[in-house]
Amino acid sequence: xxxxHTPKEIKERxxxxxxxxxxxxxxxxxxAALGVHKCLPHSHGSxxxxxxxxxxxxxxxxxxxxxxxxxxTEGASVFGGxxxxxxxxxxxxxxxxxxxxxxxxxxxxxTIGDDLTQITNKAKEEGxxxxxxxxxxxxxxxxxxxxxxxxxxxxxxxxxxxxxxxxHKTNTxxxxxxxxxxxxxxxxxxxxxxxxxxxxxxxxxxxxxxxPQTGKYxxxxxxxxxxxxxxxxGDSKAxxxxxxxxxGPAAKALDTKCxxxxxxxxxxxxxxxxxxxxxxxxxxxxxxxxxxxxxERGQAVDVITDMQQxxxxxxxxxxxxxxxxxxxxxxxxxxxxxxxxxxTGTSGKKFEKRIREAxxxxxxxxxxxxxxxxxxxIKNEKVDLILGNSYSKYISRDEDIPLIRFGFPIYDRVxxxxxxxxxxxxxxxxxxxxxxxLLDRQDRDALEEKFELVM
Ligand code: SF4
Numbered sequence: 001x002x003x004x005h006t007p008k009e010i011k012e013r014x015x016x017x018x019x020x021x022x023x024x025x026x027x028x029x030x031x032a033a034l035g036v037h038k039c040l041p042h043s044h045g046s047x048x049x050x051x052x053x054x055x056x057x058x059x060x061x062x063x064x065x066x067x068x069x070x071x072x073t074e075g076a077s078v079f080g081g082x083x084x085x086x087x088x089x090x091x092x093x094x095x096x097x098x099x100x101x102x103x104x105x106x107x108x109x110x111t112i113g114d115d116l117t118q119i120t121n122k123a124k125e126e127g128x129x130x131x132x133x134x135x136x137x138x139x140x141x142x143x144x145x146x147x148x149x150x151x152x153x154x155x156x157x158x159x160x161x162x163x164x165x166x167x168h169k170t171n172t173x174x175x176x177x178x179x180x181x182x183x184x185x186x187x188x189x190x191x192x193x194x195x196x197x198x199x200x201x202x203x204x205x206x207x208x209x210x211x212p213q214t215g216k217y218x219x220x221x222x223x224x225x226x227x228x229x230x231x232x233x234g235d236s237k238a239x240x241x242x243x244x245x246x247x248g249p250a251a252k253a254l255d256t257k258c259x260x261x262x263x264x265x266x267x268x269x270x271x272x273x274x275x276x277x278x279x280x281x282x283x284x285x286x287x288x289x290x291x292x293x294x295x296e297r298g299q300a301v302d303v304i305t306d307m308q309q310x311x312x313x314x315x316x317x318x319x320x321x322x323x324x325x326x327x328x329x330x331x332x333x334x335x336x337x338x339x340x341x342x343x344t345g346t347s348g349k350k351f352e353k354r355i356r357e358a359x360x361x362x363x364x365x366x367x368x369x370x371x372x373x374x375x376x377x378i379k380n381e382k383v384d385l386i387l388g389n390s391y392s393k394y395i396s397r398d399e400d401i402p403l404i405r406f407g408f409p410i411y412d413r414v415x416x417x418x419x420x421x422x423x424x425x426x427x428x429x430x431x432x433x434x435x436x437x438l439l440d441r442q443d444r445d446a447l448e449e450k451f452e453l454v455m
């Protein structure tokens with residue numbers, strides 16, 4: 001009963017967050033940077049911030065995450081961090097030889113007012129950036145936004161730095177996959193390739209944060225979008241951005257910069273959202289949907305049909321990132337469950353409207369909310385299932401409600417790196433997890449005479 005002091009009575013709170021449902025912007029910026037091949041993220045602030053950003057990713061992926069830091073001291077905190085960043089850029093290219101350094105700010109450097117554009121330009125003028133190497137950047141103050149906005153800002157930083165419109169359009173479609181797992185990025189690429197469509201997917205953390213054990217440490221794994229591809233993204237005929245919050249800003253920036261028209265879709269979690277993604281691929285690519293993809297869809301729908309009696313009417317509470325929550329709420333509603341509470345730690349005015357469109361008007365929704373409020377909602381109306389990240393386990397234990405780990409971060413399980421939740425295969429995996437949780441609970445609570453072999 002770790003959270004036994006959470007009261008049931010909900011009072012209006014505006015100035016206090018209790019157990020935030022988000023992490024800070026640089027965590028997302030660092031994750032996005034790892035999706036560029038041979039890129040070393042760099043945290044412009046104190047060592048403590050960088051240690052936290054790296055450990056958040058390392059604990060989630062169970063992989064070492066490398067990043068540099070400007071290592072602010074008291075002096076840098078007062079007089080600005082320009083000297084530290086210039087020295088860091090010089091050292092990193094000399095010692096670690098990345099192709100790209102992706103610099104993001106922290107609360108401290110933002111509060112001082114360090115100007116990344118001015119500092120990185122100075123680094124180039126002083127010859128600290130070797131030919132053919134790049135320094136990209138994103139402003140990621142953590143007193144606003146969350147890891148999702150940090151991710152969005154760094155993906156926009158990638159767009160600001162690389163794509164070029166040469167005037168020769170190609171038949172390629174850019175896909176910005178959103179703040180999803182490496183396994184999801186692989187699955188998005190597989191679906192497009194299965195349909196015979198040439199794509200440039202960026203950022204792409206597959207084979208960076210879910211690579212195989214080879215017995216040999218490689219500071220820059222084989223994955224990540226390569227720089228020539230990022231440059232060519234400016235000549236693609238269209239961009240599909242998955243998730244308006246995480247991918248929308250970069251897609252719009254690419255449209256403005258290189259005249260690549262963009263379509264912003266939901267994350268393809270669940271049947272309907274995946275249908276929309278596959279259909280846009282079909283239309284933009286001028287292809288037919290392959291038999292393999294049709295079979296996968298049919299299998300997912302078959303599971304829902306066969307087991308719908310176990311899903312029907314079951315109440316769910318969801319907590320996580322906004323793009324994920326919208327698609328997940330829609331999917332659970334489509335399979336007959338009742339989505340009762342949805343909370344995201346990321347602020348956004350349209351969140352409530354999008355959730356109500358996905359799950360109906362009769363649902364408790366909160367943007368910029370926290371775990372304390374989420375727990376209070378559950379205390380006021382019990383649910384059968386919680387879907388959220390590892391921090392949800394305290395509420396799950398206190399309220400004796402099954403938890404399906406979903407989203408970021410997941411510190412206490414593996415599998416999310418390797419098994420997707422997007423696409424029809426991802427929908428099958430989610431269905432399996434949901435069904436297992438519901439049937440395990442039914443078995444646990446069944447009277448002896450009602451204990452069933454076949455369910
Ligand atoms: S000080 Fe700001 S940037 Fe650093 S870890 Fe804390 S929230 Fe993140």
